[in-house]
Amino acid sequence: MFNKYQNQLALAARVLMAILFLVAGIGKISGFAGTAGYIASKGLPMPQLGAAIAIVVELGGALALIAGFQTRIAALAMAVFTVAAALLFHNFWAMPAEQVMVNQIMFMKNLSIAGGLLMMSAFGAGALSLDAKRKS
Numbered sequence: 001m002f003n004k005y006q007n008q009l010a011l012a013a014r015v016l017m018a019i020l021f022l023v024a025g026i027g028k029i030s031g032f033a034g035t036a037g038y039i040a041s042k043g044l045p046m047p048q049l050g051a052a053i054a055i056v057v058e059l060g061g062a063l064a065l066i067a068g069f070q071t072r073i074a075a076l077a078m079a080v081f082t083v084a085a086a087l088l089f090h091n092f093w094a095m096p097a098e099q100v101m102v103n104q105i106m107f108m109k110n111l112s113i114a115g116g117l118l119m120m121s122a123f124g125a126g127a128l129s130l131d132a133k134r135k136s
Helices: 003-030 032-041 047-067 071-089 097-123 130-135
Strands: none
Touching: 003 032, 003 047, 003 097, 032 047, 047 071, 071 097
């Protein structure tokens, strides 16, 4: 049964994964100063550049996933970005007790998302994608 719907499921997976990054990227644009401030609060250098890179990865990656364009590369870049975000912003092991639970959940969520992105990188976008159209 699943083979029959493989391409539709791949499209749904790409779109559902992309929504998370699309909303986050738009939020970073509309709240750029706050995003840069949050990055700076973590002690990272060049917070405005970091915020701009995050926006490019999130919006560019989301649009690539939706279209199924360069899906393997986009998904791999987004997976690396997501693991880095988990390590830098949700390091629950170094937080006060009252922040541990929510940040542990966010950390694990990011790892799970990265897992899904790695699956897309490994298996590609499916037939309902620009990648497939370019091959034919």
